[in-house]
Amino acid sequence: MALSKQNGFGPADPKRRRALKEMAMYAAGTAGVAAAITGFAAQSRSLPAETLRPPGALPEPDFQSACVRCGLCVRACPYDTLKLAEFGDGPAIGTPYFIARQVPCEMCDDIPCVKACPTGALDHALTNIEKARMGEASLVGRDACLNMLGLRCDVCYRVCPVIDEAITLQITHNARTNKHAIFEPVVHPDACTGCGKCEKSCVLEVAAIRVLPKKLTKGEIGDHYRLGWEEKNKAGKELVPDVIDLPDRLPSTTPDVAPPELSTIPGLGKSGAGQ
Amino acid sequence: MSVKRNPGLEARQQLGWFKANKWLLARRATQLGFFLLFATGPLLGIWIAKGTLASSMTFDVLPLTDPLVLLQSLLAGFQPESLALIGAGIVLGAYLLIGGRVYCSWVCPINPVTDLAAWTRRKLDIKKGWNIKPKTRLWVLGAILLASVLTGTIAFELINPITTLYRGLLFGLTWGLVTILLIFLFDVFVTRNGWCGHICPVGAFYGLVNTTGLLRVSARGRHRCDDCMDCYAVCPEMHVIAPALNGTGRDETPIITNIDCTACGRCIDVCPERVFNFTHRFDQRLDPPPAPKPLAARGDLVKAA
Numbered sequence: 001m002a003l004s005k006q007n008g009f010g011p012a013d014p015k016r017r018r019a020l021k022e023m024a025m026y027a028a029g030t031a032g033v034a035a036a037i038t039g040f041a042a043q044s045r046s047l048p049a050e051t052l053r054p055p056g057a058l059p060e061p062d063f064q065s066a067c068v069r070c071g072l073c074v075r076a077c078p079y080d081t082l083k084l085a086e087f088g089d090g091p092a093i094g095t096p097y098f099i100a101r102q103v104p105c106e107m108c109d110d111i112p113c114v115k116a117c118p119t120g121a122l123d124h125a126l127t128n129i130e131k132a133r134m135g136e137a138s139l140v141g142r143d144a145c146l147n148m149l150g151l152r153c154d155v156c157y158r159v160c161p162v163i164d165e166a167i168t169l170q171i172t173h174n175a176r177t178n179k180h181a182i183f184e185p186v187v188h189p190d191a192c193t194g195c196g197k198c199e200k201s202c203v204l205e206v207a208a209i210r211v212l213p214k215k216l217t218k219g220e221i222g223d224h225y226r227l228g229w230e231e232k233n234k235a236g237k238e239l240v241p242d243v244i245d246l247p248d249r250l251p252s253t254t255p256d257v258a259p260p261e262l263s264t265i266p267g268l269g270k271s272g273a274g275q
Numbered sequence: 276m277s278v279k280r281n282p283g284l285e286a287r288q289q290l291g292w293f294k295a296n297k298w299l300l301a302r303r304a305t306q307l308g309f310f311l312l313f314a315t316g317p318l319l320g321i322w323i324a325k326g327t328l329a330s331s332m333t334f335d336v337l338p339l340t341d342p343l344v345l346l347q348s349l350l351a352g353f354q355p356e357s358l359a360l361i362g363a364g365i366v367l368g369a370y371l372l373i374g375g376r377v378y379c380s381w382v383c384p385i386n387p388v389t390d391l392a393a394w395t396r397r398k399l400d401i402k403k404g405w406n407i408k409p410k411t412r413l414w415v416l417g418a419i420l421l422a423s424v425l426t427g428t429i430a431f432e433l434i435n436p437i438t439t440l441y442r443g444l445l446f447g448l449t450w451g452l453v454t455i456l457l458i459f460l461f462d463v464f465v466t467r468n469g470w471c472g473h474i475c476p477v478g479a480f481y482g483l484v485n486t487t488g489l490l491r492v493s494a495r496g497r498h499r500c501d502d503c504m505d506c507y508a509v510c511p512e513m514h515v516i517a518p519a520l521n522g523t524g525r526d527e528t529p530i531i532t533n534i535d536c537t538a539c540g541r542c543i544d545v546c547p548e549r550v551f552n553f554t555h556r557f558d559q560r561l562d563p564p565p566a567p568k569p570l571a572a573r574g575d576l577v578k579a580a
Contacts, residue, residue, distance in 0.1 A: 026414045033418035037430045064428040065351030068344045070330035071446055087450035093433055094442055118330045118338055120356035
């Protein structure tokens with residue numbers, strides 16, 4: 001003690017040592033807490049596939065820097081669609097979400113949830129609800145879909161708020177009966193808002209049509225791809241001039257074995273064809 | 276110094292239960308009042324304030340946003356809408372004016388929890404426990420701000436017990452309330468006033484905002500102090516009292532100027548000698564010392580002359 005006092009605040013001073021040790025402890029603690037929260041945050045960033053964000057929600061990483069978890073959007077929702085995430089629900093704790101199969105988004109014209117958001121985590125630039133992209137419907141349970149079995153359910157098509165744009169029925173031949181049609185529900189991503197009404201109303205035990213986050217449904221073409229027909233339109237002329245245009249060999253619409261000429265069938269002369 | 280098991284007993288006996296708990300009752304009423312502003316909506320359908328403490332809208336005109344939450348959002352790289360910025364500005368302005376940590380003891384819903392823990396601790400006569408430095412919270416504050424930058428999220432909101440409690444009560448979520456139980460147990464068995472007095476980064480933030488606030492406690496009648504130590508026993512930030520009470524602060528001010536003081540007024544309540552009172556920051560008045568006996572003797576002298 002006496003020695004260190006003589007030396008003043010020297011390197012061997014126990015006070016200095018203690019102070020340094022303490023400083024190091026706190027710094028280490030700070031780093032530890034920061035690391036723990038960072039890990040926790042990273043984990044909370046992945047959104048389970050069945051949970052959808054409200055209309056206008058920023059893409060997921062941005063959303064978590066913007067949403068203060070105040071619940072104003074939940075209060076603004078007239079249909080009790082939105083919920084705040086509970087610990088263990090999947091989405092980051094306290095953030096708003098909905099599950100389409102439980103309560104879908106009713107797509108209010110005035111979008112009260114977006115208006116209520118104080119921070120802009122729900123983007124205020126969204127003023128037309130049909131421009132919302134909460135997710136994207138996809139007929140993932142294709143083999144169970146009643147329409148695909150050749151029946152006429154059509155419920156998802158009928159309830160779609162953007163009927164005939166987001167979901168259309170594509171008619172194809174029913175190979176099983178060989179005389180009926182199959183009315184296949186086809187989702188058009190450019191018009192689907194992801195409201196989830198189709199999933200909610202799917203009559204099956206487990207919905208065949210589901211709304212999934214865009215991230216899970218969206219394919220993306222490589223940046224380096226150039227689509228010839230679009231480039232041609234852009235250029236306004238043939239990209240490669242003076243290409244010899246050979247005749248296209250389209251697949252034959254007639255059976256492989258050409259039917260015999262009517263005139264060659266006995267009893268059916270050219271004149272006798274009309275019975 | 277052993278922590279007294281029943282501080283304020285003398286005050287209750289001398290002044291009556293009500294007067295000796297005046298500010299405590301006022302605080303509980305205020306805390307409940309703030310909660311009811313939010314709760315009348317979901318409970319009764321009368322909407323006063325919508326949202327939670329993180330961000331709210333009162334009567335569809337007054338936006339309020341937690342400035343620390345918004346600061347984390349900014350650090351996470353987000354540019355909030357003006358509504359949130361205005362809301363945070365109003366809150367920050369109000370606390371700069373009143374005193375930052377007034378939030379801690381008059382608004383924050385965790386305060387009743389940690390007060391109950393401190394009370395339990397006194398009743399169980401649990402000794403001091405793990406000695407964490409009060410400044411730890413500044414490091415925690417630094418840690419959550421750093422985590423916000425690193426993760427691009429509002430990091431503390433993942434675990435913030437204050438907003439978790441409000442959200443839980445207002446939106447019927449139960450799981451998050453486990454945090455509250457943890458804080459209670461921590462305060463009872465690990466460290467005295469552990470959460471609010473040592474760890475909570477929100478308290479640290481409001482402490483930094485606590486440098487200009489007008490509402491202060493003054494040890495105006497400090498010469499009446501008979502060293503019963505009741506104020507130290509109840510104070511959640513006991514280090515703040517001494518400079519004002521002993522006159523060892525700058526200019527021997529009777530005002531408790533330490534930024535850690537939450538202006539809870541509990542010292543005012545429990546003091547049988549009525550040493551403390553609420554006042555404004557610039558009130559430097561001291562009660563005159565009791566008429567000393569030599570004065571009377573001098574009177575006699577004058578008379579005799």
